[in-house]
Amino acid sequence: MTEDFVYAPPDLPLAVLHRDAAVLVLDKPAGLLSVPGRGPERADSLQARVLKAFPEALLVHRLDLDTSGVIVFALTPAAQKSLGQQFEARLTKKVYVARLWGHLAPPTGTVDLPLIVDWPNRPRQHVNHETGKPAVTDWRVVRLDEDGTTRVRLYPKTGRSHQLRVHMMETGHPILGDPLYAEGPARAFPRLMLHAETLGFRHPDSGRMQSFSAPCPF
Template identity: 65%
Template structure:
């Protein structure tokens, strides 16, 4: 991974806003929250708070992952949404380009994950001590030595989709942590949070937000 943090300066893309929530399309290469040190202060929540000063964190996306992220605008909304994520009541769909042509049309991965302490923040499969992690996947298309996939995580472990794809032999293209050789030689991590479905904190109606993958 590059040591120099130079996040994209794209304008904020707002997908939805109301009195309780704001939903944005996060660019790849931008931290969700500040890192340690002044040089890692620029992040999505800081940019959102410049426009919506009361914005509160609900969930995160990896720095190199792009796509749909929701922020709460009130403490009530933060609690409400936090419980939905915690209780797996949200539905998330990611688009990924992966190495190799995936043979099966769909599948399910159930591999528990734990932080790889000597190499953190990397994660690894650990059947004894790992926390449960499940991912459903569907092949969208294949060709040219790669596959386009629709990934539906059932749990929200750190790096879950990245490790699960690696473990089935199809690392996500451009992954600076888990891809090697030609699979790594892409301008960005080819992982995008395309769809997020949740219940609105005020009234509970189901909302579905989508941002098209830029690759």
Template identity: 65%
Template sequence: MTHATAPGPSTPYDPPSGPIPVIHEDAHLLVVDKPHGLLSVPGRGADLADCLIARLAEDWPEVLLCHRLDRDTSGIMVFALTKAAQRKMGRLFETKRVKKRYIARVWGEVPGVEGVVDLPLIVDWPNRPLQHVNHEIGKPSVTEWKRIAIEDGTTRMALFPRTGRSHQLRVHMKALGHPILGDPFYAEGPARDFPRMMLHAEGLKFEHPIEGRMMRLEAPCPF
């Protein structure tokens, strides 16, 4: 899973306001569309207390975390409304039985129509929370990608993470030579000069942890 990252001193935390779109709700699960710029969970300090789960708890006091998205990533997130659903949903993520689809716009024109990035990742300790490729001690990290379209010198991509390392998609796209547009950590120069990071969690497919039915849920890409 992709983990939430508190903003650094160069990126003041100014979360968006407005209602959180609900994609699905039942007795066990709450699925929403997280806006970019909003932390999934609180960061350190009172100035980072505003976050998605805190806002949801105002209407669903029983809400429980199942996974996270980076602050600057938008898109679909699953929360549990019961302990049993949280436990079983967590197990689905751990055993890679949740299929994830992201949409990204990346810098440059990506050659080829599909491929796989298989590069081990680990935290770059002197520069936390950044991650980097490390073939000696990095953890296995695999991302499948498909090119959707070339758009004004950039490329729209569908990304399918097969592992869930922190910043995985962001580092893998940079390693491919095509950083995600607007990425405050891994893009440089004109690739960074965008109003938001162009990464969106568009779809999830999984078996309902309690009811057993197959769930196919989507959050429309906003860019």
């Protein structure tokens, strides 16, 4: 978040995609923290809103403030443990939609660049081949638009902080509206054009692979 950032989360009802005895799947809007931030002015978050309606809900993972899309909460400790292990072992299936500055080529590719926090410029992350942790993202072009931008689907194989944002920047095609990694005209969009479209995982109770999607809002 930039120094002049003012937190003004959208006043929207919870968008529940699925609920059963073990899991709660929602569509998080852009501009809302996944968990409370520092200070009372950043107390509002998806987690805080979920707990008002579902007091038993337990955090499993997060999406960036500026990212919209599918996020799952556990409704039992056993479900939280199961889902947490799946995320840690990279067994979940995640698909994101993004709009990029410029025309990305070729139509498919992979970014394999290790990432670590850029301490003097937190919360920014950066590529570091000596101390960075492995980070891999597959991408596929969906459409090259006439306005000089590209719509892509991104398939993260790892789950590093800001992974998709840094990896796309490193291709020379930053995600539109990114307040941390885009510059000039690429930054001048009303929101970060990144959406968690699909999340797949094995249901903690049945063990069956299930997939949940939320339509892209841009």
